[in-house]
Ligand SMILES: Nc1nc2c(c(=O)[nH]1)N[C@H]1C(S)=C(S)[C@@H](COP(=O)(O)OP(=O)(O)OC[C@H]3O[C@@H](n4cnc5c(N)ncnc54)[C@H](O)[C@@H]3O)O[C@H]1N2
């Protein structure tokens with residue numbers, strides 16, 4: 023079987039996976055979720071002209087002063103009367119402009135004696151210090167679009183737009199299985215055994231996107247053990263295995279998935295690390311078989327599992343966005359696989375980490391970036407622009 027190009031594998035991953043149903047949730051519970059519908063403003067913001075500064079409000083063109091202070095407009099306490107030339111109203115930031123007023127003199131440029139205000143240097147009254155009614159958004163405006171992610175600023179916008187709940191996609195349930203006779207969760211181990219790292223790493227990466235992220239195993243390299251673990255995944259929308267995905271005599275994930283009734287979508291992608299990645303489906307459940315080497319498991323979870331979860335949860339843009347950065351040190355040419363180089367972000371440069379072994383966890387833990395070099399790329403010199411994914415905080419998608 024030949025190696026599938028990365029972009030084709032990513033496209034095929036989402037092809038045929040259906041988004042989960044949507045649900046209405048209170049506003050704050052929508053954090054980190056994806057919008058099921060456009061969000062339309064129920065109110066104008068601001069609802070009326072406001073002052074952007076603390077100072078005095080006066081009529082347009084009434085620039086010279088002096089002015090007599092005839093009242094106050096404070097935030098939450100508007101001035102009820104109206105203004106004439108030669109008059110002003112004490113005003114605070116965010117307070118409604120009195121009827122007729124359309125210029126603000128900031129406090130620092132005003133002199134005040136009793137009820138009389140004079141110019142005290144600097145700029146005079148300015149209309150630019152007025153925040154116009156509905157300048158941010160008007161009732162009926164689409165302020166957020168379906169499929170976009172709700173973070174703290176989007177929550178603030180939805181709240182300001184008059185919403186108290188939002189329709190978002192349901193999050194998928196995830197089960198993660200560590201596979202391998204050598205794996206153990208015990209604290210102290212003989213030389214032929216190692217701590218199982220991938221299951222908890224993937225579980226942790228995915229938890230914010232999942233309604234339930236269960237970890238199963240470690241599971242032994244036997245058909246019965248794997249089938250037993252798959253039986254425990256019950257209602258999971260996504261099952262992730264790690265290890266046993268390659269070509270060795272004990273690499274049983276593929277045959278076990280087939281015995282379990284799953285249909286192989288694809289196996290082996292033209293990426294380094296991560297070549298033995300496999301995708302299978304059983305009903306509405308998608309199974310992602312990650313390679314066992316921890317850096318390979320991380321890279322493939324970043325490029326495939328996180329996007330799959332985002333897609334199921336309703337994201338319109340499920341894949342991580344790359345940024346362009348200058349290389350801090352040269353990179354070698356690539357071959358028949360695209361390469362994802364672990365790298366540090368240092369003084370604005372992408373600095374590749376020398377240790378590239380796909381089992382090396384120190385290099386993975388030190389990385390801020392994955393530099394993505396396509397298949398057949400020439401060697402890249404320091405200073406050259408390269409494409410990279412930010413991987414801290416799960417990347418930017
Ligand atoms: N003859 C070939 N050998 C290998 C090939 C190949 O094409 N031909 N591919 C290599 C590549 S690339 C990778 S990546 C690995 C992946 O193999 P598997 O997915 O079958 O993984 P394992 O063999 O089970 O384990 C590989 C490595 O990772 C360790 N491991 C496994 N699971 C975990 C875990 N949950 N936590 C921590 N470490 C784990 C395992 O002990 C092995 O050291 O295959 C190459 N071989």
Ligand code: MOO
Nearest residue numbers: 295296297318380
């Ligand atoms: O491609 Mo494997 O994922 O390097 O170690």
